[in-house]
Amino acid sequence: MVRKFFVGGNWKCNGTAEEVKKIVTVLNEAEVPSEDVVEVVVSPPFVFLPVVKGLLRPDFQVAAQNCWVRRGGAFTGEISAEMLLNVGIPWVILGHSERRSLLNESNEFVGEKVGYALSLGLKVIACIGETLQQRESGSTMAVVAAQTKAIAAKVSYWDNVVLAYEPVWAIGTGKVATPVQAQEVHLELRKWLHDNVGAEVAASTRIIYGGSVTGANCKELAGQPDVDGFLVGGASLKPEFIDIIKSATVKRQQ
Numbered sequence: 136m137v138r139k140f141f142v143g144g145n146w147k148c149n150g151t152a153e154e155v156k157k158i159v160t161v162l163n164e165a166e167v168p169s170e171d172v173v174e175v176v177v178s179p180p181f182v183f184l185p186v187v188k189g190l191l192r193p194d195f196q197v198a199a200q201n202c203w204v205r206r207g208g209a210f211t212g213e214i215s216a217e218m219l220l221n222v223g224i225p226w227v228i229l230g231h232s233e234r235r236s237l238l239n240e241s242n243e244f245v246g247e248k249v250g251y252a253l254s255l256g257l258k259v260i261a262c263i264g265e266t267l268q269q270r271e272s273g274s275t276m277a278v279v280a281a282q283t284k285a286i287a288a289k290v291s292y293w294d295n296v297v298l299a300y301e302p303v304w305a306i307g308t309g310k311v312a313t314p315v316q317a318q319e320v321h322l323e324l325r326k327w328l329h330d331n332v333g334a335e336v337a338a339s340t341r342i343i344y345g346g347s348v349t350g351a352n353c354k355e356l357a358g359q360p361d362v363d364g365f366l367v368g369g370a371s372l373k374p375e376f377i378d379i380i381k382s383a384t385v386k387r388q389q
């Protein structure tokens with residue numbers, strides 16, 4: 136089963152209208168592998184979604200960084216999945232660890248969000264990952280399995296799901312997981328999908344890595360058999376994001 140390489144760029148809460156246009160210009164001018172080799176999805180803050188969607192090259196896609204857990208209404212400050220679809224945004228990142236920790240989004244709440252977004256036809260980058268304390272206590276797999284279980288309980292159509300393993304201790308720290316560490320968890324996650332969802336879903340679902348990915352470390356990570364791409368934060372705001380996209384060719388050479 137060949138899984139198309141996936142590179143997401145999570146811009147987080149960064150940028151001005153001018154800076155965003157500069158980033159899009161760099162992306163639009165870049166020479167990158169074709170769409171049949173790599174799927175590229177960039178995720179600006181909500182306020183810049185329409186302008187990025189309007190300016191971005193047609194072979195790249197756009198994602199929101201979150202959406203509400205049910206149909207819109209009296210939920211001040213929230214953005215509904217319906218609104219994203221209404222303005223032509225096909226992807227959404229859900230369950231990012233910064234929202235789990237800063238906004239207390241529980242496993243169950245993330246699972247509900249994933250289920251609702253998928254039910255409307257959105258494609259979802261579903262994030263999981265353990266803290267340093269959980270890793271050091273040896274509970275990495277227990278934690279990410281529980282997170283994945285809560286997501287899987289609400290997924291009926293896995294073709295529109297990309298699972299992003301983002302160890303919290305690697306996010307924004309410069310302490311990237313080693314290729315062995317990433318491969319170990321990705322393989323365990325694929326085994327979990329095999330045992331709890333099914334062999335076909337396990338074989339076809341992209342499991343991507345996030346946490347201090349850079350142009351310097353992406354190739355070795357991309358070379359791991361169960362690393363199907365990346366969700367990139369800081370480096371997605373820089374020209375080196377193009378190098379990370381190009382690491383998709385590492386897979387093709389295997």
Ligand SMILES: O=C[C@H](O)COP(=O)(O)O
Pocket residue numbers: 145231301305306307308309345346347348366367368369370
């Ligand atoms: O969504 C992206 C992850 O939080 C990784 O962020 P980072 O590349 O800045 O460590």
